[in-house]
Amino acid sequence: MNPDRPRASSASEYRRIVVCADDFGMNAAVDAGILRLADLGRLSATSLLVDGPAAQRDLPTLLDTRLQIGLHLNLTESFGQPGLCLPLKSLIQAAYLRRLSLDQVRDSIGRQLDRFQALTGRRPDYVDGHQHVHQLPGVRDLLLAALGGDDAVKPWIRDTGRPRLAGLPWRLRLKARVIAGLGAAGLRRRARAVGFSQNSGFLGVYDFKGGIPAYEAWMSCWLSRARDGDVLMCHPAWGVDPQDALTSQRQAEYAVLAGASMARWLADHHLTIAGADPRKESS
Template sequence: MDSQFNAAGTEYRRIVLCADDFGMNAAVDAGILGLAGRGRLSGASCLVDGPTFEAGARRLADSGLQLGLHLNFTESFGQAGPCQPLSSLIASAYLRRLPRRALQASIERQLRRFEYRIGRVPDYVDGHQHVHQLPGVREALVEAMGRYPEPRPWLRDTGNPRAAGLPLRLRAKAWVIAALGAASLRRQARARGLRTSGGFLGVYDFQGGVPAYLSWMRRWLGACRDGDVLMCHPALGPDPRDALSAQRQAEFEVLGGEAMADLLAHYRISIVGAQAPGSSG
């Protein structure tokens, strides 16, 4: 990325702040759109089979955010194609039991649905619960990306977590996520000329309300480097069907509030979304 300076001539680090799960429910969608309106997001990742995606797609397309496909094989919305709990999916992936043709068909279907509703090609692709990097899924995804002309969508890389200063349980969670296929996805993507993101932040245990999330945000922003991706999961208002609803609301409060503005200024960080992040193949 090119350097960016504030009025005093001090260089900023620029990060890509992506909100996941657009389309999951109305509270999530409202939270993402609200933060977009405040200039507190770079992008939003879409669950294209989610119950509210179709209704919110036009407003999201007009938001000015980078928009990505949040590839889904674990959250059941009654959609066609493979779908199973994350633990079962991981086991099937590493036992090489995932049906390749069904994976390819589902990836293509999700990509086409994104393009139809948003009206353009996704800027990037990542995975709900990071499924995009699992064996079998990543090969089918990289193959599907090959049909796009340059510049192709970039892929989220979880393989370089910025976990300094976090407690051991969160560092371990970040490294487990990375170990589930990030290096192989990066290698395969680069072999096909696909871009991948740089460092990865935002992994935590979805507990603790505003105080905990503000504490983790302070540490993430202190550890990030130019071009890193920081994921988040905000929502505006409750949803009784969402087990993470309370913590999603806490994320929204932090991300949209003055404390976040103070942290961005303190650490000299700019939230951007105009360019693909981080490293490339």
Template sequence: MSKAKQQESAHAGHKRIVLCADDFGMDPAADEAILRLAELRRLSATSCLAQGRGFAAQASALRDSGLQLGLHLNFTEAIGAAALHMPVSALILNAWLRRLPAAQVGAQIAAQLDAFEAALGRGPDFVDGHQHVHQFPVIREALLRTLAQRYGARPPWLRQTRAGRLSGTPMGLRLKARTIEFLGARRFARRAGALGFRMNRRFLGVYDFQGGRAAYEPLLRNWLAMAEDGDLIMCHPAARAIPGDGLGAQRLAEFNVLKSNAMGEWLAAGGLSLQGRPSAPPL
């Protein structure tokens, strides 16, 4: 889409955003919620843990969901055959000190892509990272190289995490969004852009996963109000709390807000439409 047409669309008050539910394949509660929200047209994409226990079993439902289907690259959870995994704090330290074994990182990326393709019969529409690991040093270089070699002229698009407009967002959550951005977003976007990868414009949906529905509802409403054409909002819904999951009951709170009638009203009031691929190049 040309820049002039993007501006014309924005002037007309119509904005197209990606609303992506992360963690498909982690647990049946997440899978159930994401598929239900797809039926309600409250999502446009889902990011999948391809080695998760429920991913392959839900392949048919995913193909019929109408969602863009992405790989949620994992280096922090002991899921499936993820041989190299560690807490995100340790991963950050080892990535920035260049202590991650590059060959093993590349092999793990390839294995997760293999699992995705084996289940769905095709490559992912996009790639991002569980806890944003795809933008970390060592991992990002291996990922971009693998995707370019594997998919050639038709690579998946990528999530970049430079923060969108944060007006109305509490200061602590602004800081968290900026911290995620600081952890490699700009360098990742520059390198990916130079290689011709398409990305979302900016990134929203960062918060502390606390406060139940009363906290999430105003946050989501504000992100929708702040979103620009081509932005991506992430979410983490589940139909019930997942045992042992750090997000606890907050996933259920997200699900209840996303499926509510109010959500449909906010989309309409903001002139927003949900689409799977980013509509605008990143800024």
């Protein structure tokens, strides 16, 4: 599945969007939510934290799904893994002040790609970043280099730029623009120059607040603005993890993604989830 597809030629045609669940492997509740949504045909892909404590246990079930599996490059979340790991603010500052150790970044990228291969038996279908670190200066060039030369089969790379913002409140528009402004344009230029494809637009940025009512409102808005080849990022979970600060909102995301309203919005806006099995419906 390449998200960078031609546009639908008429309003009556269904446009394909990539619904991507981040953080597979973070904990059992996250993995359960993603696997349930995969069974319902509500996801296209999931991004794997290779060092996550639940990753190895739940991978056999994930590999039996039809989801694309990407590397969720992690430089900020500590799971006791070796190598570079900084708080997000510190990582951003170091990247923009050119104070990152490029050797440490290179080693971390290489180790995570090697572990992805060891866990899944294949290269990632795509690559993105936990907290969008894949687009930062000092990270993006080393990442593209590690993913292969001219002869390699290239994964697609998440582009956080070109967010669909119409209809959203100012605070969400601002957050989406800040994320994009941290390196999306630079990554896009470099990725395209060496033959990597990317998604057309980006959806799913919000403040992780408000429970089901807020997420329903944002989802309805995102889907009304979605275009062919867009990526919609989500962070669902099924069940509670007391160590996860986002556990309640993750459950709200799961409820909306699995619910009847999601099916209705997709139909109303002539959208289909790329890679989803249309024979499976939510109850």
